[in-house]
Amino acid sequence: MNFAKNLENFGDNIALQFEDGTTNSYLDLATIADDILTLENAPEQRTKALVAIECENGLPVIAGYLSVLRNDFPTILVDNKLDDGLRNRLYKHYNISHVWKAHGSWEKLTNTPPTVHPDVAIMLSTSGSTGTPKLVKLTKSNLQANADSICEYLAITQDERPITTLPIHYSYGLSVLNTHLNVGATILVTNEPITSRNFWELFKNYNATSFAGVPTNYAMLKQLRFERMELPSLRTMTQAGGRLAPDMIQWFAKLSIEKSRQFFVMYGQTEATARISYVPFQRLLEKIGSIGTSIPMGELYIIDEYGAKITESNKSGELCYKGANVMMGYAETPDDLALPDTLNGVLHTGDLAYRDDDGFYYIAGRLKRFIKIFGNRVSLDEIEYQLHEDGYHATVTGQDDLLVIAVVKVYSSSKMEDQLKQHITSRYHFHHSAIRIISVDSIPLSSAGKIQYATLLEIALQTLSGK
Secondary structure (H helix, E strand, O other): OOOOHHHHHHHOOEEEEOOOOEEEEHHHHHHHHHHHHHHHHHHHOOOOOEEEEEEEEEEEEEEEHHHHHHHHOOOEEEEOOHHHHHHHHHHHOOOOOOOEEEOOOEEEEOOOOOOOOOOEEEEEEOOOHHOOOEEEEEHHHHHHHHHHHHHHHHOOOOOOOOEEEOOOOOOHHHHHHHHHHHHOOOOOOOOOOOOHHHHHHHHHOOOOOEEOOOOOHHHHHHHHHHHHHOOOOOOOOEEEEOOOOHHHHHHHHHHHHHHOEEEEEEEHHHHHOOOOEOOHHHOOOOOOOOOOOEEEEEEEEEOOOOOOOOOEEEEEEEEEEEEOOOOOOOOHHHHHHHHOOOOOOOEEEEEEEOOOOOOOOOEEOOOOOOEEEOOOOEHHHHHHHHHHHHOOEEEEEEEEEEEEEEEEHHHHHHHHHHHHHHHHHHHHHHOOOEEEEEEOOOOEEEEEEEEEHHHHHHHHHHHHOOO
């Protein structure tokens, strides 16, 4: 039994609380979820067709998500704000036949459903903002295992009242939903940003007990003079989705101690459903910069370039994780959907890391071309490919919260650079502050003719700093 099929056990407990004062009990939610498959254009239950859910934080999407889990329909969770062209490309690529819309209705497409392995439950994009067709295949067992682990180390109970600060098509936001449904807690549902007065009114009026955020959220909190806010119900704060600067960790850790709150810094990957490690709040100040230790029922370790485990402290290698929350594998084509589990619970994270003498892990760098922009993992290769398809002669590099688009001067002009920035902002919904367009004499290449992205980033950082 998993949390989706276990809703009825919490009976009249309030599952969802909305800002207009309306609520849904767990029994209500179960009934609404099952009724979704009786609506016009819904997929037939016997087909178990691959469906998509266009996500935003609200009753229709949460109920739709639970509906497909309860009735064993494999599903792709999609950002409701995804560019139409990227979304349609994704649906065509995987032959999506039915789409559950964020406002609460089914759209039936003309595609013939692909064959999907019976263990596949939910698929998430590895780079949600770009609509990449590379998907993470997760099972109900993956979702349940991660929910159970997170509930254990955060001590989540029925008494919790989290507020939705993150979208549910994002693995971190999805894990907040899953973990609290797992124990029968009440979730305060809103699409309001944390900069909105309505968000904080909902927070105070309904006594939110926890706040989950990515680094950008925490930067906003500090700008909002968070330390001056009177939030007596707040007990727990969690951070994941990218590296939080050490001075920020220290500031929030000290504030949490002053306010008798618990502040957890965590590390995760969509490929492991959500969380992989955490820093116990009691040790955060002495382990600033660490991603912590493995979540319950999981194992972290480091391997060298030959695949052998590194047992020494303070020696870098690739961070690996073993646990029941590790995905079945990736899907890049419709044929991949039918493949069985290819990882057997072992994930090579693609991050370089080392372990200190106390067994706490630290990230030292990345092996692959991904960055995180405001908590969302972004494939630099995917953006570069799509820009080429759109007719731009551009090379893409960057670091967390900084996307750099390099254009050779012969192709560059002020007008073109403005158009390119507007194009990226419109298509991917990145905030303009995270995007920089630079003009270069040439793109640095290796002797083999390969782009030297690290060198290009160094050039970009020097250019942006005025050196």
